[in-house]
Amino acid sequence: MNAATSRREFLSTLAAFSLFPLEQAKPDLILYNGNILTVNEREPRAQALAIAHDRFLAVGRDSDVLNLASAATKKIDLGGKTVTPGFIDAHSHPAEAGLMHLRMVDCDLRSISAIQAALRERTAKTPPGEWVLGFKYDDTKTEEGRPLTVADLDAAVPDHPVHIQHRGGHTTYSNSLAFRKVGIGEKTPDPPGGKIDHDPATGRLSGRVAESANALFEKAIPQNFTRDDHREGVKLISKMLARTGITSATEAQGTPTDLRAYQDAHESGDLLYRAYCFINFHYLDAMIAAGTRTGLGDEWVRVGAVKLVCDGSISERTARLSAPYEGRPDDYGILVMTEEELYTHGRKAHLAGWQIGTHANGDVAIDTTLRVYERLQKENPRRDPRFRLEHCTVVNDDLIARIKALGAIPTPFSTYVYYHGEKMRYYGAERLNHMFALRSFIDAGIRPTQASDYPPGEFIPMMALQSEVTRTDMKGNVWGPKQRITVEEAIRVGTLNGAYASYEENLKGSIEVGKLADLVVLGRDPLKENPSTLVTIPVERTMAGGRWTFES
């Protein structure tokens, strides 16, 4: 090789390098003639956007953005359709739900006869002797107005054991064969912390068991999920989320197995949403020992906060309250962990640089959790801990002031008012004005998120918008109207605020140059929609990282 050749090679290398950014500047795709709601305060509306690889390259007027096109740029005329950033579900259980959808009958049906038909269909495909499993059953939502009985289940499936989980996750319903298999009879006493229900008239098993009595079934039902099943579960739920406009979700009770499932699904091209994977505190020591902490990963699969649990549930009325449930003067709900336990786990996580997300529904639980966070921050101040209050349902002015002072993040249920309205009466009209308190949070300068808690809650972002804006349930009952927010605010809650909750506000959550190209194309403009029909707005397309993850 002579000097001239090597100099030519050197120059061509240089040229290639200098061209590189120019090549990058040519968009792969331009969407134009749209009504783009950017959630970027500096430029709230745009007509067009350009995408190169997985990022927004330009956002602005049609003429300016179309000018950037090369011969290779694909152009899509939006025909005036509305575009928003992709929605972020900041508290959900998608990997777990995906596995359930893979194996179990979805019993979210409006009549007992429809549930029986679905069970029969599954039984026909199930080898003799194997369990037929169901989930998402809700006794308040079937037209018969009574719960499932053992007779209903025996009539549908006499020769296979049947076991169905209630949507809330704390009670289950089984047929006679299932009870025989696990050794529960009419005379079996209630286990500690559990209940086996009987028909008050006949004394026979009703079919329903609660809390720790479920463990008898859990032990008997084989949990033989393979590594591939976990990946398939993520693949299945990915499609379900993408169809509704979700591009990111938090796995709120994740495990190392979920983390692996996400990585597997991403590698096989099946992961269609960005996963922020919380880690259940049982795994905290192992995760710290492995040198990991919140933030490790990439924009598709990232280690999230450590998950702690302070109290019970809203839908099943075990949240810990300062005033009793309506009509049950001695019932204040339950605390699951003591303040000292929360502090011990929390301190370990805080010192190791983890974000902490604590399940706290009732005002007593929120007060307890905030006291722990305040103590951690006082003893060992960290610059930006972004403590999270998972659900943070029942609040008051004092709690809100402390949340603001700490810079903590509430993740209230977004669809409960609309979808679970029939359960709201247990809390009473006055308390509802302090529940899912988006108006109070936003007015105080706090950044609440959109959060479904699926499976217990629905994850459809347009339903979240309607619920938050109208505070009205499916039957037209209004619950806590003082907490109404505007459609524009609800969109920000469901996008940019969700990104902030996972330290990713500079990466996603708005349609801005340099951010990840995550977006939704809607059939109608939510800002012009009657608020009582927001839930009917169709999602036409969803994009995550420049790739369509759903097209209608």
Ligand SMILES: [Zn+2]
């Ligand atoms: Zn949850």
